[in-house]
Amino acid sequence: MDMAATFHEQRVFFSTSRRQGEGVEAIEGLGLRPALFAGYRDLSLLRHDFPLVLVAASREAITVRSLSGIVDEVLLEVAPRGIEGERLRKHALALEREIRARVAAGDIGLLSELWTAAAERVSAHDDETAKEVLRYTAAALKLDGEVVGCDLAMPAKFLAHLWEAAYAAKARAFRQAVDTLVVRLSDILRAAFIHSAAGQQPGALRASVGGAHQNMFDFDAMSRLVGRRAPKDELSPSRRRRIEGALAVLRGQRFFPDPKASSSPDAIVAFEFQFEDCASAVEAFRARLAALVETVRAMAIAELEADGRYIEADHDPFFESFGDHTLTPDDLALFPDSLVCIPPDRNASPENANLIEMLSSGLPVKVLVETRDLLEESSVGAGHFAFGVRSVRLAMTAMGLGGVFVVQTPSSNLLCLRAPIARGLDHRGPALFSVYSGAADPAASIAQYLTAAAAIESRAFPPFSYDPLAGDNLAARFSLENCPQPEADWPVESFEYADEQWQRVTERVAFTFADFVLCDRRHAAHFARVGRARWNARMRPVAEWLELPEKELTECIPYLWAIDAGDVLHRVLVDVRLIGAVRRCRTLWHRLREQGGVHNSHAEQLLAREKAAWEAEKQRPIEELKAAVTPAAGSPAQSAAGEEKAGAVAAMATTEAADVPAHSPDEAWIETARCPSCNECQLINDRMFLYNENKQAYLGDLKTGTYRQLVEAAESCQVAIIHPGKPFNPNEPGLEELMERAKAFQ
Numbered sequence: 001m002d003m004a005a006t007f008h009e010q011r012v013f014f015s016t017s018r019r020q021g022e023g024v025e026a027i028e029g030l031g032l033r034p035a036l037f038a039g040y041r042d043l044s045l046l047r048h049d050f051p052l053v054l055v056a057a058s059r060e061a062i063t064v065r066s067l068s069g070i071v072d073e074v075l076l077e078v079a080p081r082g083i084e085g086e087r088l089r090k091h092a093l094a095l096e097r098e099i100r101a102r103v104a105a106g107d108i109g110l111l112s113e114l115w116t117a118a119a120e121r122v123s124a125h126d127d128e129t130a131k132e133v134l135r136y137t138a139a140a141l142k143l144d145g146e147v148v149g150c151d152l153a154m155p156a157k158f159l160a161h162l163w164e165a166a167y168a169a170k171a172r173a174f175r176q177a178v179d180t181l182v183v184r185l186s187d188i189l190r191a192a193f194i195h196s197a198a199g200q201q202p203g204a205l206r207a208s209v210g211g212a213h214q215n216m217f218d219f220d221a222m223s224r225l226v227g228r229r230a231p232k233d234e235l236s237p238s239r240r241r242r243i244e245g246a247l248a249v250l251r252g253q254r255f256f257p258d259p260k261a262s263s264s265p266d267a268i269v270a271f272e273f274q275f276e277d278c279a280s281a282v283e284a285f286r287a288r289l290a291a292l293v294e295t296v297r298a299m300a301i302a303e304l305e306a307d308g309r310y311i312e313a314d315h316d317p318f319f320e321s322f323g324d325h326t327l328t329p330d331d332l333a334l335f336p337d338s339l340v341c342i343p344p345d346r347n348a349s350p351e352n353a354n355l356i357e358m359l360s361s362g363l364p365v366k367v368l369v370e371t372r373d374l375l376e377e378s379s380v381g382a383g384h385f386a387f388g389v390r391s392v393r394l395a396m397t398a399m400g401l402g403g404v405f406v407v408q409t410p411s412s413n414l415l416c417l418r419a420p421i422a423r424g425l426d427h428r429g430p431a432l433f434s435v436y437s438g439a440a441d442p443a444a445s446i447a448q449y450l451t452a453a454a455a456i457e458s459r460a461f462p463p464f465s466y467d468p469l470a471g472d473n474l475a476a477r478f479s480l481e482n483c484p485q486p487e488a489d490w491p492v493e494s495f496e497y498a499d500e501q502w503q504r505v506t507e508r509v510a511f512t513f514a515d516f517v518l519c520d521r522r523h524a525a526h527f528a529r530v531g532r533a534r535w536n537a538r539m540r541p542v543a544e545w546l547e548l549p550e551k552e553l554t555e556c557i558p559y560l561w562a563i564d565a566g567d568v569l570h571r572v573l574v575d576v577r578l579i580g581a582v583r584r585c586r587t588l589w590h591r592l593r594e595q596g597g598v599h600n601s602h603a604e605q606l607l608a609r610e611k612a613a614w615e616a617e618k619q620r621p622i623e624e625l626k627a628a629v630t631p632a633a634g635s636p637a638q639s640a641a642g643e644e645k646a647g648a649v650a651a652m653a654t655t656e657a658a659d660v661p662a663h664s665p666d667e668a669w670i671e672t673a674r675c676p677s678c679n680e681c682q683l684i685n686d687r688m689f690l691y692n693e694n695k696q697a698y699l700g701d702l703k704t705g706t707y708r709q710l711v712e713a714a715e716s717c718q719v720a721i722i723h724p725g726k727p728f729n730p731n732e733p734g735l736e737e738l739m740e741r742a743k744a745f746q
């Protein structure tokens with residue numbers, strides 16, 4: 001086979017996206033997926049975060065639970081040690097798998113319902129004792145709630161559930177404050193009535209005495225006795241109007257109506273605070289603003305009157321001019337925040353065009369914006385990926401507004417980020433939750449959970465949170481949330497496969513943005529499969545190809561590892577347009593992680609300057625000592641003194657050398673103190689090469705990698721501080737060549 005002709009065909013595809021000759025083949029219809037997906041074909045067999053249980057009527061901090069976590073807690077409580085416990089665990093885990101499979105198939109319902117149905121199905125295929133065991137575990141469930149899978153409806157349900165928990169907490173606090181004020185004001189009016197002339201009338205006196213004793217008194221005579229000096233009204237007209245007005249407002253407010261009166265025909269209907277578009281939320285806030293101002297005013301008057309601190313000369317002018325300009329963040333925090341869950345197909349609709357304006361205005365609104373497509377084609381230029389520009393830039397733009405709490409995450413990561421999401425819902429001000437839901441339509445053969453998770457791994461949609469009130473600096477406010485291997489451009493994982501001789505081979509494979517695009521069959525034109533017979537040394541993995549020097553890029557072709565439906569391994573070329581999108585993704589990731597304090601360019605420049613100054617300062621005394629002991633031309637006595645000083649310096653040098661631990665040439669080690677934190681070794685194997693608190697490399701467990709990786713790291717090290725030593729696995733292939741290469745670093 002002509003290798004030059006093969007490379008030419010591959011190069012043509014890379015440059016033009018045209019498949020010419022037999023060396024490059026279309027991938028349409030092959031069902032290819034990234035090689036690292038090999039272990040995730042059937043998610044129902046794997047224990048992971050989903051499905052979730054939206055815990056009903058819970059006052060606990062955790063209102064969303066993972067099914068796996070609930071099963072673990074049940075087993076921890078009821079499963080004894082020994083054989084009986086193992087059998088119970090086996091049946092319970094089978095029940096968990098059944099629930100997970102049914103939810104993935106579209107079943108919905110409460111946990112108790114699905115648990116019972118799954119127990120029936122599992123016990124029907126098992127021994128008779130299984131039914132008793134599963135009933136026993138069902139009795140141990142201490143919570144219930146709707147079970148949701150990682151589907152298109154889940155993000156809105158998840159956020160609405162957490163919002164409802166926050167709403168309920170606010171309602172309890174508000175009702176406690178208002179009910180207390182209503183009781184205290186009512187007591188003032190009741191006491192004034194009792195002491196007034198009307199309160200001393202026979203009928204009023206009769207009503208104040210218990211029914212069993214009413215016939216024992218002459219209430220007409222009692223009225224004549226006690227009512228002689230009773231005032232017509234103990235309260236001044238202005239104070240009575242104030243108290244009665246405040247009571248009417250507090251009893252009639254529609255933000256948190258009294259739940260005890262909900263069954264009454266005249267029950268007050270509460271305001272609705274959940275919307276599907278921004279315009280409706282803004283309109284509702286404006287329409288209710290006067291009622292909100294009136295409620296805050298009534299609460300303030302009630303507190304002053306209840307404490308007897310209302311002074312008409314001071315307070316009347318203030319409350320007469322009381323308006324929305326008087327409201328404080330503490331006042332607004334008493335009331336419900338609006339929740340806007342925008343349907344994904346209406347993100348660009350006119351009623352949501354004012355999203356940024358609404359967030360920047362500081363309205364107490366929490367907004368969910370879902371994105372189902374990160375790979376829309378840009379309208380500028382043919383075939384250039386827009387990389388979900390609108391969705392990714394939205395979260396970054398909201399951060400720039402100043403007071404907006406921001407959370408960005410794919411739907412697969414929502415459970416992990418429930419804590420920052422809950423903080424965002426409690427935030428005194430607007431909050432934006434930007435979620436990639438991992439829609440299954442473009443890639444129907446891949447589970448939606450897996451597509452969403454791939455957006456994290458590939459840096460296509462990195463999760464982060466921004467809390468504007470967390471501190472005075474970006475380090476306190478911004479956090480990369482649950483990002484794998486944040487110091488690397490791409491996460492790198494071990495991948496094992498069998499070669500043509502059925503020998504196990506282990507590779508370190510990076511999951512790049514190109515792998516994420518491979519999940520989407522709409523973009524198959526940017527890939528080409530290369531048959532095994534045409535594999536060659538000039539084909540390089542995408543992550544490795546991107547690190548090549550500029551002059552070597554034209555001599556190599558980037559490819560991905562992929563598997564088909566039969567788990568057969570393939571090499572898939574990518575074209576130059578996709579490589580451009582990969583580079584843009586990497587650039588955006590670099591900018592984002594720098595905000596999170598990872599590879600901060602300012603810090604690294606300062607560290608480099610400080611290191612240089614430290615090295616210079618460390619060398620200065622040695623140079624001074626050398627100058628001091630240099631023999632000068634003169635008398636023999638001067639020469640003898642010079643020799644004596646030189647001997648002292650030599651002794652000092654010998655002592656310093658003795659402090660440095662000696663290393664055997666057979667031992668692998670790193671000169672950690674000289675590490676410049678270039679990250680080259682970690683890109684090769686981040687488990688073999690670790691960083692200390694100063695971001696300087698040291699060796700971890702050698703068994704987590706290979707001697708080849710150790711030698712390659714030594715060759716790539718910018719300051720040659722890695723010493724591979726001798727091989728630690730005598731069965732590793734190619735040792736003779738590797739040992740020859742390692743000699744340069746002993």
